[in-house]
Amino acid sequence: MLKKYFRRLESIIALAQSLMTPKQFIFLSSVLIGVSCSLAVIVLKTFAHSVFSFATYINGILKLSFINSILPIVGIVLTVFVVKRVLNGSIEKGTSQILYAVAKKASIIPRKQMYAQIVTSSLTVGLGGSAGLESPIVITGAAFGSNFAQNFKLPYKDRTLLIGCGVAAGISAAFNAPIAGVLFAIEVLLVDVSISAFTPIMISAATGALVSAIVLDETILLSFKKQEAFNYHNIPFYVLLGILTGFIAVYYARNFQRVEHYFSNLKVGPYRKALIGSSLLALLIFIFPTLFGEGYESIKTLSESDPGQILDNTLFADFRNNQWVLLLFVGCTMMVKVFASGLTLGSGGNGGNFAPSLFLGSYLGYFFSKFISLIGLSKLPISNFTMVGMAGILSGLFHAPLTAIFLIAEITGGYSLMIPLMIVSSISFAISKRFEKYSLDVKGLAKKGHAFTSNKDSNILSTLDIDTIIQCDYLTVHPDENLSKLVDLISHSNQVVFAVVDNEKDLVGVVHFNDIREIIFNNYRVKYTLIKDVMKTPLATISSNDSMEIVMKKFELSKSAFLPVLRNGKYFGFISKSIALEAYRTKLRSMTIE
Numbered sequence: 317m318l319k320k321y322f323r324r325l326e327s328i329i330a331l332a333q334s335l336m337t338p339k340q341f342i343f344l345s346s347v348l349i350g351v352s353c354s355l356a357v358i359v360l361k362t363f364a365h366s367v368f369s370f371a372t373y374i375n376g377i378l379k380l381s382f383i384n385s386i387l388p389i390v391g392i393v394l395t396v397f398v399v400k401r402v403l404n405g406s407i408e409k410g411t412s413q414i415l416y417a418v419a420k421k422a423s424i425i426p427r428k429q430m431y432a433q434i435v436t437s438s439l440t441v442g443l444g445g446s447a448g449l450e451s452p453i454v455i456t457g458a459a460f461g462s463n464f465a466q467n468f469k470l471p472y473k474d475r476t477l478l479i480g481c482g483v484a485a486g487i488s489a490a491f492n493a494p495i496a497g498v499l500f501a502i503e504v505l506l507v508d509v510s511i512s513a514f515t516p517i518m519i520s521a522a523t524g525a526l527v528s529a530i531v532l533d534e535t536i537l538l539s540f541k542k543q544e545a546f547n548y549h550n551i552p553f554y555v556l557l558g559i560l561t562g563f564i565a566v567y568y569a570r571n572f573q574r575v576e577h578y579f580s581n582l583k584v585g586p587y588r589k590a591l592i593g594s595s596l597l598a599l600l601i602f603i604f605p606t607l608f609g610e611g612y613e614s615i616k617t618l619s620e621s622d623p624g625q626i627l628d629n630t631l632f633a634d635f636r637n638n639q640w641v642l643l644l645f646v647g648c649t650m651m652v653k654v655f656a657s658g659l660t661l662g663s664g665g666n667g668g669n670f671a672p673s674l675f676l677g678s679y680l681g682y683f684f685s686k687f688i689s690l691i692g693l694s695k696l697p698i699s700n701f702t703m704v705g706m707a708g709i710l711s712g713l714f715h716a717p718l719t720a721i722f723l724i725a726e727i728t729g730g731y732s733l734m735i736p737l738m739i740v741s742s743i744s745f746a747i748s749k750r751f752e753k754y755s756l757d758v759k760g761l762a763k764k765g766h767a768f769t770s771n772k773d774s775n776i777l778s779t780l781d782i783d784t785i786i787q788c789d790y791l792t793v794h795p796d797e798n799l800s801k802l803v804d805l806i807s808h809s810n811q812v813v814f815a816v817v818d819n820e821k822d823l824v825g826v827v828h829f830n831d832i833r834e835i836i837f838n839n840y841r842v843k844y845t846l847i848k849d850v851m852k853t854p855l856a857t858i859s860s861n862d863s864m865e866i867v868m869k870k871f872e873l874s875k876s877a878f879l880p881v882l883r884n885g886k887y888f889g890f891i892s893k894s895i896a897l898e899a900y901r902t903k904l905r906s907m908t909i910e
Contacts, residue, residue: 326467333468342474346481346516349464350523353457353485356434357524358532360449361490364442364609365533384444384608385598388660391443392594395436396586396664403432409666411451412757414458414479414505419761423475424466429459433666440665444608446597446656451668453490457482458505477513480505484517485524487723492529496723497521503716504755544697546732551739553696557684558708558740562747564680565673565712568654569748569756572669575658586664593663600656604649605630607656611675615706618646618682619699643686650679669756673713674706681705703728704736711741712748715755780864785899786881788889792817795824795848802827802847803836813878815887816851823880823887825851854880860888867891868900 329348333341367387399407408429417425437452461482465475480501488497498514498521582589601607606614606626614626624636627645635641657672685701688694703724711720721737752759791805792815802814806829816825825848832850835841855874858867860883870879871893881888 330468338474341468342477342516343519345464345468345470345478346520347523349457349461349478349481350485350488350520351527352460353453353482353520354489354524354527354531356456356460357453357486357489357528360434360438360442360453361532363438364449367442367444367609384605385602388444388446388597388601388608389591389594391439391441391445392590392597392660392663392665393587394443395439395445395666396590398436398439399664399666400586403428403436407432407436407666408455409451409661410668410757411454411505412761414455414483415758416761417458417462418476418479418505422472423462423479425455425459425462425479427459427463429455430463431456433459436666440660441609441667444601445594445660445665445667446601446607446609446611446653446672447660447665447667448610448669448671448674449667450487450490450670452666453486454483454500454668457484457486477516480513480517481520484521488521489524489528489532491723491727492525493723493726494518494521494525496719496726497524499722500716500719503718504714504757544700546700546735547697548735550694550696550736553685553688553694553701554704554736554739555743557681557701557705558743559747560684561677561680561705561708561740562712562744564650564676565709565744565748566751568669568673568676568709569713569752569759571654572658572756573759575655576662579658579662590664593659594665597656597659597663600652600659603631604645604652604656606649607653610671612671615675615678615702618678619702623682623698639686639690643683643690646679646686647683650676650683653679669713670710673709677706677709678702679705680709700733700736704733704740707737708740708744712744713756715745715749715758717741717745780899780903782858782860782862782864782867782891785895786860786889786891787895790815790890792887793827793847794818795846795851797847799832799835799842799845799847799850802832803842806836813890815880815890816847817887821886823854823857823882824848826854826878826880827851857882858891859883864896864900867896871896 329344332344336344399405414425417423433452433456437447437449441447441449458479459482461478461480462475465478470478483505484494484497484501486497487500488494491497498517501517501521502514579589579593582592584592597607617623617625624642627633627636627642630645632641632645653672653676657667657669661667681701681704682698684705685696685698688696689698707720707724710723711717714720720741721734724737725731725734790813791809791811793802793805795816795818805811805814812829814827815823816827818824827847827850831852835845835850855876856870856879858870858879858881860881862870867879877893878890879893880890
């Protein structure tokens with residue numbers, strides 16, 4: 317029945333496509349993708365919130381702190397089971413796969429990502445895994461956009477644009493923050509879009525936010541009501557907070573990767589790995605219960621008038637009114653959050669680092685402002701610093717200062733904190749960028765030359781395949797032959813450069829037509845001059861495994877128009893600089909999103 321309904325809906329959309337201009341159909345598509353993504357967000361958020369509420373209710377009755385520790389073990393093991401039995405043993409995690417799809421797979425995202433992320437992340441995070449739902453939401457939105465475009469035979473530019481629409485709608489619906497959704501799509505994922513491409517992305521983000529606001533319970537969303545007016549006298553403290561968030565972002569990125577790397581190299585089966593990691597996570601949650609799930613409820617609590625509530629139903633409940641014990645609890649929780657998130661994802665769970673970055677930022681902002689207040693240095697607005705700290709970590713970890721600024725501005729219900737948000741986000745971004753060239757999600761791909769970065773040339777070159785521009789049909793000569801053989805080849809071909817190879821096909825030199833122009837008109841010299849007497853050592857050689865970025869650097873340094881290519885150490889062909897540049901221009905035209 318459901319399948320029949322979707323086929324009918326598909327037929328209606330196909331009819332609309334036939335009656336609309338391409339641009340009008342993109343606008344319609346952005347609305348449909350916005351609705352789809354917001355519905356996915358509603359399912360995920362409602363499930364996660366319901367499980368958290370149930371666990372909190374049980375704890376309140378039984379007064380047993382270990383209840384919250386059992387659920388994450390169940391969730392991670394179930395996630396591994398679903399991945400192995402339902403998803404063919406593998407699932408891509410993190411938004412880096414979207415970057416890879418855009419850069420290397422023509423914006424084709426597998427169909428299973430339309431449901432795989434929802435199922436696995438709801439099990440992991442919904443049952444208490446210390447990660448976020450935003451990354452799975454973003455991937456799901458991107459998968460909706462990509463597969464919608466594939467289904468209706470849209471070209472690469474439109475597929476990429478609709479991926480951006482899905483990403484924007486996902487973030488927008490998750491936080492009821494449409495501006496942040498648009499900025500995240502453009503700042504983090506689609507770094508190369510024209511102004512005209514903003515319109516469908518904005519439509520999709522607005523649609524996602526609208527549906528989420530209508531259907532989703534407001535208490536489930538991360539939002540803040542309490543904040544104080546900005547006081548310019550506190551600017552030095554905001555500067556200090558920006559510095560702290562920058563260094564803590566670097567601390568998080570490096571330690572998270574260490575934990576993930578450790579588990580990836582652990583030579584045990586997936587179920588045993590899940591049990592090891594989730595058991596360690598359970599221990600952390602037993603000591604620090606606010607590590608359970610996304611942690612948004614504790615973020616709200618910290619910004620309110622009675623932050624001591626986060627010690628309720630913990631081992632430290634008797635000290636809920638002791639400000640120093642609360643501060644120590646917040647500080648310790650803040651520092652171990654990275655290990656909780658690393659254990660969750662490294663052991664087989666699915667989720668992202670978006671929510672952990674907000675969690676970490678809020679705890680750091682609270683810790684910093686409360687500490688300054690307790691030692692009597694200044695009376696700082698703790699709720700403001702708690703909220704601004706989130707922007708600092710988000711900016712430093714994802715290298716997305718604009719997204720961080722406007723996300724916090726939107727979820728706080730106003731722009732009164734715009735100045736401190738700008739100060740903290742920009743300082744954190746600058747410090748993080750100094751120590752970590754790439755953001756947490758991009759770093760792994762950038763090392764392999766697969767990811768889009770802020771360097772436009774690198775983005776385009778990373779998509780070019782060197783094998784498509786190697787010319788393997790160039791004629792070759794032997795070093796012991798005389799120039800008459802070369803003159804004969806020149807007269808019967810359009811080649812201007814020749815590779816000189818020995819009997820083993822090793823490259824021993826090159827001969828350029830311009831270098832022998834004067835000799836070839838002298839019959840005597842042609843007859844008695846050997847090729848090895850006029851050949852030159854190539855200024856550079858290219859390996860068939862080199863990336864296009866390396867190839868273009870070699871052309872630039874050598875100032876050559878042609879460079880020989882070696883495969884397994886043997887001569888293989890030539891690459892012409894003009895052909896390489898033409899391939900670059902063609903790709904640039906095809907990838908420009910308008």
